Amino acid sequence: MDQFTNWVDNRHEYAKEWKKRTGGKVVGCLCTYVPEEILYAADILPIRIFGGHEPSSVVEPHILGMFCPFCRDTLAQGLEGKYDYLDGIVLAQSCLHMRQTFWSWKKHVPIDFTYYLPMPHCNQAVGQNDYLRGEYVLFKEAVEKWVGQPITTEALDRGIDIMNTNRKLCKQVYEFRKARKPALTGLEAMELVLSGQMVDKREHNEVIKSWLTELPGRELKREVGTRLMIVGSEDDDREFVQMVEGKLAFPATFVVEDHCTGARYFWDELVLQEDRLLAIAARYMDRVPCPSKDWPERKRFDFIFDMAKEYKVEAAVLMQQKFCDPHELDMPSLTQAFKDHNIPTYLLEFDVTVPAGQFRIRMEAFLETLVDFV
Amino acid sequence: MTTVANKTLYPTEPLKSWNEAKYLRAKYYEDFLKAPERGGLRVSGSGTMYFALLGGLGKDVHTLTGEPYAATCAFYQDFSTECMEAVEKAGIARDLCGYLRNYWGGVLLDKYILTDGTVVSPWPRPDLFFTSHYCCTHAKWYQWCREAEGNLPMYGIDVPWHPFDHEPTKERLEYIVQQSLGAIEWMEKLTGRKYDDELLVEAINTEARSSYLWGETCVLNKAIPAPLDEKTMFSLYVFNTLCPHLKEVADFYERLRDEVAERVQRGIAAWPNERFRYITDSQPPWAFLHIFRHLERTYGAVSVGSVYSYGLQVNWDFDEEGSFVPAKTPEMLGVKMDTREDAVRAYVNFKLKNGILCRFYDSEVTSDQMMKIVKNWKAQAVLIHLNRGCEGTAIGQMENRLDLMKAGIPVLAFEGNMGDYREFDVQRTMSRIETFFEALGIQRIET
Ligand code: SF4
Ligand code: SF4
Numbered sequence: 111m112d113q114f115t116n117w118v119d120n121r122h123e124y125a126k127e128w129k130k131r132t133g134g135k136v137v138g139c140l141c142t143y144v145p146e147e148i149l150y151a152a153d154i155l156p157i158r159i160f161g162g163h164e165p166s167s168v169v170e171p172h173i174l175g176m177f178c179p180f181c182r183d184t185l186a187q188g189l190e191g192k193y194d195y196l197d198g199i200v201l202a203q204s205c206l207h208m209r210q211t212f213w214s215w216k217k218h219v220p221i222d223f224t225y226y227l228p229m230p231h232c233n234q235a236v237g238q239n240d241y242l243r244g245e246y247v248l249f250k251e252a253v254e255k256w257v258g259q260p261i262t263t264e265a266l267d268r269g270i271d272i273m274n275t276n277r278k279l280c281k282q283v284y285e286f287r288k289a290r291k292p293a294l295t296g297l298e299a300m301e302l303v304l305s306g307q308m309v310d311k312r313e314h315n316e317v318i319k320s321w322l323t324e325l326p327g328r329e330l331k332r333e334v335g336t337r338l339m340i341v342g343s344e345d346d347d348r349e350f351v352q353m354v355e356g357k358l359a360f361p362a363t364f365v366v367e368d369h370c371t372g373a374r375y376f377w378d379e380l381v382l383q384e385d386r387l388l389a390i391a392a393r394y395m396d397r398v399p400c401p402s403k404d405w406p407e408r409k410r411f412d413f414i415f416d417m418a419k420e421y422k423v424e425a426a427v428l429m430q431q432k433f434c435d436p437h438e439l440d441m442p443s444l445t446q447a448f449k450d451h452n453i454p455t456y457l458l459e460f461d462v463t464v465p466a467g468q469f470r471i472r473m474e475a476f477l478e479t480l481v482d483f484v
Numbered sequence: 485m486t487t488v489a490n491k492t493l494y495p496t497e498p499l500k501s502w503n504e505a506k507y508l509r510a511k512y513y514e515d516f517l518k519a520p521e522r523g524g525l526r527v528s529g530s531g532t533m534y535f536a537l538l539g540g541l542g543k544d545v546h547t548l549t550g551e552p553y554a555a556t557c558a559f560y561q562d563f564s565t566e567c568m569e570a571v572e573k574a575g576i577a578r579d580l581c582g583y584l585r586n587y588w589g590g591v592l593l594d595k596y597i598l599t600d601g602t603v604v605s606p607w608p609r610p611d612l613f614f615t616s617h618y619c620c621t622h623a624k625w626y627q628w629c630r631e632a633e634g635n636l637p638m639y640g641i642d643v644p645w646h647p648f649d650h651e652p653t654k655e656r657l658e659y660i661v662q663q664s665l666g667a668i669e670w671m672e673k674l675t676g677r678k679y680d681d682e683l684l685v686e687a688i689n690t691e692a693r694s695s696y697l698w699g700e701t702c703v704l705n706k707a708i709p710a711p712l713d714e715k716t717m718f719s720l721y722v723f724n725t726l727c728p729h730l731k732e733v734a735d736f737y738e739r740l741r742d743e744v745a746e747r748v749q750r751g752i753a754a755w756p757n758e759r760f761r762y763i764t765d766s767q768p769p770w771a772f773l774h775i776f777r778h779l780e781r782t783y784g785a786v787s788v789g790s791v792y793s794y795g796l797q798v799n800w801d802f803d804e805e806g807s808f809v810p811a812k813t814p815e816m817l818g819v820k821m822d823t824r825e826d827a828v829r830a831y832v833n834f835k836l837k838n839g840i841l842c843r844f845y846d847s848e849v850t851s852d853q854m855m856k857i858v859k860n861w862k863a864q865a866v867l868i869h870l871n872r873g874c875e876g877t878a879i880g881q882m883e884n885r886l887d888l889m890k891a892g893i894p895v896l897a898f899e900g901n902m903g904d905y906r907e908f909d910v911q912r913t914m915s916r917i918e919t920f921f922e923a924l925g926i927q928r929i930e931t
Contacts, residue, residue: 172882176872205620206879213847231617232642237662244655405623406638438577439624443631
């Protein structure tokens with residue numbers, strides 16, 4: 111869908127234009143745990159801060175080289191002024207690495223509003239929702255003070271509705287990936303989800319709705335090949351997906367994924383409760399978790415293998431962002447779990463600032479082994 | 485380069501408590517090993533755990549805390565290499581926590597090391613895992629272990645916020661209180677033991693006492709000459725991460741505090757040629773502790789401590805001048821602990837005053853702590869170990885470095901790994917430190 115591609119390619123222009131058009135504030139979100147519902151309720155546009163996929167040395171004095179390339183790349187964007195139109199940034203506490211980005215951004219990039227939102231590290235702890243609700247009360251107060259107006263229950267309902275509608279629509283699109291011949295490629299799905307984190311979801315929703323009218327009869331003139339799943343760290347590497355789906359000797363299609371720039375971002379809808387902040391808290395605690403929050407039981411694995419079954423996944427690419435501890439910590443058990451499910455895996459350690467071309471031969475070799483296998 | 489005569493400036497003498505510390509440490513690891521023979525329980529988890537909550541289960545509960553155990557492994561290079569290789573062979577990432585890889589290696593090899601370097605097999609499987617979680621690695625470490633060791637039970641206390649110098653909001657406090665009360669119920673059910681609330685209160689008071697006494701000992705190190713050097717402190721602070729809730733530990737800390745106070749009174753130095761005081765940051769590269777001795781001998785440069793060795797499992801407050809003082813224990817404050825809930829609430833409140841754990845949530849607090857230590861402990865420089873083995877303590881270090889520089893405090897940062905000696909270039913680091921010292925005008929001592 112061209113509009114999604116366009117948005118991803120021109121995300122900064124879009125945000126600047128949105129500001130001009132609406133007079134509203136734009137807030138950059140570090141991590142998908144930021145409760146965007148509250149920002150929409152305050153008529154703020156939340157967008158996710160992504161990297162630029164270019165090596166940069168500006169972060170060297172700020173973040174040690176052993177921290178993940180994604181957190182370094184996002185900070186580089188800030189230090190280089192690529193997000194100079196942001197009015198604020200918010201970090202919802204997830205991994206240690208992102209915290210560094212937040213602190214350095216707060217300290218070195220002039221910006222009106224910064225908020226560190228503490229939240230549980232665990233998705234199975236006693237009292238987690240009540241605790242998170244308490245943090246939302248403080249966050250909401252800070253936002254109200256900043257924008258100079260109260261966030262009413264009606265406004266929260268509006269925020270919830272925008273987010274839930276987007277989630278529902280994305281899930282409807284994902285239904286079309288289940289088919290024997292998926293109606294969309296992995297790249298298109300990636301751009302759908304990525305663009306949703308870059309633009310006003312109300313506009314995004316309208317474009318999805320119109321796409322949904324086309325998808326039922328859509329037939330792609332390409333071979334599906336091996337049905338692949340990506341599991342891993344943050345992943346907005348369009349170049350890699352495009353290469354695997356279109357430029358290798360063996361055909362393949364990414365039919366589903368588990369990462370925070372894909373299905374994990376939108377999969378779970380919010381269930382309304384009388385106490386809106388508690389409802390939002392429950393949504394973020396019950397969603398498919400980031401591995402950093404998934405303990406002592408492994409709830410994420412249930413999601414991964416349910417998806418693998420539903421989308422008839424034949425093999426999985428484990429995309430390990432270099433130095434990403436939360437994912438590395440899951441990797442031994444995850445690889446074993448894939449073995450137990452008889453799904454072959456291939457582990458790729460990648461670095462967002464390194465071109466995807468280096469994986470070509472390895473991916474081809476992997477796909478070749480699967481030709482006999484699947 | 486100018487040299488100065490090797491003149492002894494201060495009297496020195498060995499620390500009398502040293503042998504007791506050695507004995508206690510050896511006993512700790514052996515107690516864990518032998519717990520089942522004595523009908524006791526084995527519990528493993530992070531050295532940042534909420535120890536006192538185990539107190540109510542009885543006095544035969546023995547802990548093995550992952551980080552200090554792994555530091556012992558790291559000290560014995562041959563065993564550490566075996567562990568690292570086992571982990572790498574299993575496809576586990578080489579950039580994970582250096583401690584975790586030593587520990588997981590032992591599990592994979594089915595081998596356990598004692599403090600004197602004796603390696604025994606099999607690996608002593610714990611009865612349960614009980615941990616806290618601050619760093620991304622803490623609970624995930626034991627999640628893997630529980631699977632690898634046969635589906636063992638695990639409970640983790642999530643601490644998502646650490647105020648240090650702020651009062652916690654009701655929700656923040658309650659979250660940890662509720663999890664702690666949940667842990668007690670869980671343990672009771674799991675072990676079939678009756679949980680004893682009196683023993684809980686005793687353990688809380690003892691743990692708080694251990695913390696307070698070590699804090700007092702650190703404060704004594706403000707004296708010139710320093711009665712303790714940091715290399716020695718590494719073997720002393722550790723009990724607060726092993727079993728601070730045990731009476732033998734608190735009693736040891738009391739004797740140690742008294743001995744150190746007496747050293748200060750008599751002007752006894754850790755190092756007779758103390759001419760230059762510095763502080764460090766993060767865990768040291770354990771396989772290369774001799775660096776500290778080299779700097780003492782060559783420059784009379786003594787590390788008097790760090791946020792790490794003062795702050796790990798130790799709780800702090802401020803005095804009127806803004807300097808650190810050990811946080812008063814619930815007992816000293818006269819906090820009521822008549823019910824289990826009250827006791828747990830008092831304990832959590834106390835734990836939230838921890839000195840180092842706040843670095844996971846705010847790098848500026850750590851910079852501020854470093855500057856306060858430099859000022860109050862009269863240090864002249866900071867050596868930051870950019871620790872590739874611990875993302876938990878490496879977090880914020882680059883910003884800390886910038887903050888110190890901005891404050892005009894000489895700082896040198898060098899890379900290494902506390903748990904993996906292969907990632908530490910000792911020669912290069914030594915020559916960088918020497919260049920740094922010489923640039924600061926510190927004269928070599930003639931030998
Ligand atoms: S890729 Fe991993 S380490 Fe990096 S920000 Fe994401 S979860 Fe954190
Ligand atoms: S990374 Fe550091 S803080 Fe985290 S578990 Fe390992 S030693 Fe502890």
